[in-house]
Amino acid sequence: MKCEHEKCLPQERVWSPTKEGYSATTRKLYYCVKCGLINITEGKKAKPLGYFQNCLAQLSKILEKGRKPKITQSQIRLIMKELEKNNISDDFVYSYEDQKEIFINAVQKYKCIRKDLIKKVL
Numbered sequence: 001m002k003c004e005h006e007k008c009l010p011q012e013r014v015w016s017p018t019k020e021g022y023s024a025t026t027r028k029l030y031y032c033v034k035c036g037l038i039n040i041t042e043g044k045k046a047k048p049l050g051y052f053q054n055c056l057a058q059l060s061k062i063l064e065k066g067r068k069p070k071i072t073q074s075q076i077r078l079i080m081k082e083l084e085k086n087n088i089s090d091d092f093v094y095s096y097e098d099q100k101e102i103f104i105n106a107v108q109k110y111k112c113i114r115k116d117l118i119k120k121v122l
Contacts, residue, residue, distance in 0.1 A: 003035040005092040014038065032092060039092050046091035052083055052103050058121040059113070075110045082106040 013028035016038055030039040056079060060071040071079075083089075083106055088099050104118050 002087065002090075003032060003037070005032040005037065005039075005090075006034050007031075007039065008033050016040070037092060044096035046089065046094050046096055046099055049080075049083060049089040052088070052099070053080060055103070055121045056080075056107070059107070059118065062117065062121065063113075071111055078110045079106045082109065 007030045010030075013030055015026050016029045017026050031037065032039070053076075056071060056076050060076075064070045083103065086102050086106075088094060088102055094102070100119070100122050103122070104115055107113060107118050108115070
């Protein structure tokens, strides 16, 4: 069941460790007052699910131009199901960088494509 996240008030934020690679080791973060999930996203804002469907279409066109086997409709459906299963469009949980990694892994799970080619369409 998906939660329609509702951020807490600024004065109610909680101290939490940050992701690796950031200067501060802890900082105050928002949490969802409905489900209690802490908003740990840092970096670029997450993209909607349709964005990744368009990326798959672009990737398929690139493969066709290169005379390589295109991504079939069934593979696209499996990849999209994988992304939906991971709830990739939840911008409270994932940043754009996180989404890119999940997308690349999902595409490579169902189609043998180089990582740099996938990154080109993102």
